[in-house]
Amino acid sequence: MTIYERALDFVPDGEVIGLGSGRAAWAFVRLLGERVRAGAIRVRGVPTSDETARLAVECGVPLAELAGAGELAVTVDGADEVDPNLDLIKGYGRALLREKVVAAASRRLVILVGQEKLVPKLGTRGKLPVEVVPFAVPLCDRKLVALGLSPVLWRSGGQPGVTDNGNRILDCGTGPIADPAALDAALHAVPGVAGTGLFVRMAGTVLVGDDKTFEFIEERTPSR
Structure with a gap:
């Protein structure tokens, strides 16, 4: 099967x-x-x-x-x-x-x-996608850096990529995440963050x- x-x-x-x-x-x-x-x-x-x-x-x-x-x-x-x-x-x-x-x-x-x-821990593969509204990309980038992440704007064909929702993705470099729930809450507290890849x-x-x-x-x- x-x-x-x-x-x-x-x-x-x-x-x-x-x-x-x-x-x-x-x-x-x-x-x-x-x-x-x-x-x-x-x-x-x-x-x-x-x-x-x-x-x-x-x-x-x-x-x-x-x-x-x-x-x-x-x-x-x-x-x-x-x-x-x-x-x-x-x-x-x-x-x-x-x-x-x-x-x-x-x-x-x-x-x-x-x-x-x-x-063994989320973040082992080194990337956490975070979806943000286009207007908020600069703010979200700064706030995510302050949270210890390394955000990189997703690009497609040389241009900023666009999701089916019309948003952008910041691919955040990360190591193993000690507390996924806490990080998810902290990310959602950033104005402009529409969703995170943490489930x-x-x-x-x-x-x-x-x-x-x-x-x-x-x-x-x-x-x-």
């Missing part, structure tokens, strides 16, 4: 679910589309990025708007880091704000990762594996 097949076990028939962004999430969307087209399951998906929305349409997964959907049954997404507490860093794919909103709207967040994404106590299930194997499962009850 692959990690993506195992993730389907968490998707109830007839519900609205969240569709994540990134390689692992898109592999899941493709498999989900196969099951939808075969009539094996009926779902609608709330996408976390424009790219996910395009893929879901191509794969035959009906879309739903977050407005009016109510509580989502589950969101299936990937992550860039997972620590032993199942806390996450996300956002290398630039969809972190919508991913967090959709995850928070869900009864359960199921995360799909390979072994290489498991870290603290949000994941209920982490599946570890790849497109050939399913290795193990970690679970907890999220405190949301």
Whole structure:
């Protein structure tokens, strides 16, 4: 059984679910589309990025708007880091704000990762994305430096990159983070910060594996 097949076990028939962004999430969307087209399951998906929305349409997964959907049954997404507490860093794919909103709207967040994404402490890979409104970039840059981070403005094609929300990303250099919850709170206290890549106590299930194997499962009850 692959990690993506195992993730389907968490998707109830007839519900609205969240569709994540990134390689692992898109592999899941493709498999989900196969099951939808075969009539094996009926779902609608709330996408976390424009790219996910395009893929879901191509794969035959009906879309739903977050407005009016109510509580989502589950969101299936990937992550860039997972620590032993199942806390996450996300956002290398630039969809972190919508991913967090959709995850928070869900009864359960199921995360799909390979072994290489498991870290002893968040920040081990050295990057924490922070989404900021364009007007506030200079202020946020100074404030994030004062918090001990090393922010670098994300650029795409030689120009400042723009998220699906019309915002910018500051990729913050960081070492291992001693207290992710405290850092997340400090970042959100900076005017202009729209979201951070820290997903603290949000994941209920982490599946570890790849497109050939399913290795193990970690679970907890999220405190949301």
